[in-house]
Amino acid sequence: MFDIRPRVVGASPELQARYREVATSTLGHFTDFGAISGLIPVRRPVRLLGNALTVRIPHLDGSVIRRALQLAAPGDVLVIDVAGDERRACWGELRTYAALRKELAGVVTSGCVTDTAELTRLSLPIYSRGASPLTTRALDLEGEVNVPVAIDGVAIRPGDLMIGDDDGLFALAPERAAALLAPALDKQAGEAARRGELMAAYPDWWR
Secondary structure: OEEEOOOOOOOOHHHHHHOOOOOHHHHOOOOOOOEEOOOEEOOOOOOEEEEEEEEEOOOOEOOHHHHHHHHOOOOEEEEEEOOOOOOOEEEOHHHHHHHHHOOOOEEEEOOEEOOHHHHOOOOOOEEEOOEOOOEOEOOOOOEEEOOOEEEOOEEEOOOOEEEEEOOEEEEEOHHHHHHHHHHHHHHHHHHHHHHHHHHHHOHHHHO
């Protein structure tokens, strides 16, 4: 049985726009909560930003992912909890084409991906545990969309703001993201000023 719940709008376009230049390492100076450090991007450089559309699959059966893709809207980040089967790939080339057609902002899975040669050539930001030749199957047994999920001990709710770059991932509730925005931007502004001072004082470092 599938449990398909409505999309959650989550973080506003205005909040997302202000997070466009915020680094995950900046957020990591202010909070541990929401940091997902066990996943890696399929390709670098990478930048991921969008609201979570969550999916939970029951180990072998990945068929509910197709339902999630049908429900997804441009700018969503598909967040897939594989229920502990981290050796198996639930995502590959053909699903990436579907996600690009839907104009998704990215994909995050607690499991693996396959077709990595193709995925590295495509523009969709994807974070995963790694690569695997083992894949999920379309068994049409069960699965859930837009329910709370967990990856690496981080609880992710539908509509949470997903922020990813080369250093890792954060999942923040919209209200938490709003509270962290000002200190994060202030810190980055201070770092930019300090960087300018160092570049002027030590020009040989930047050649």
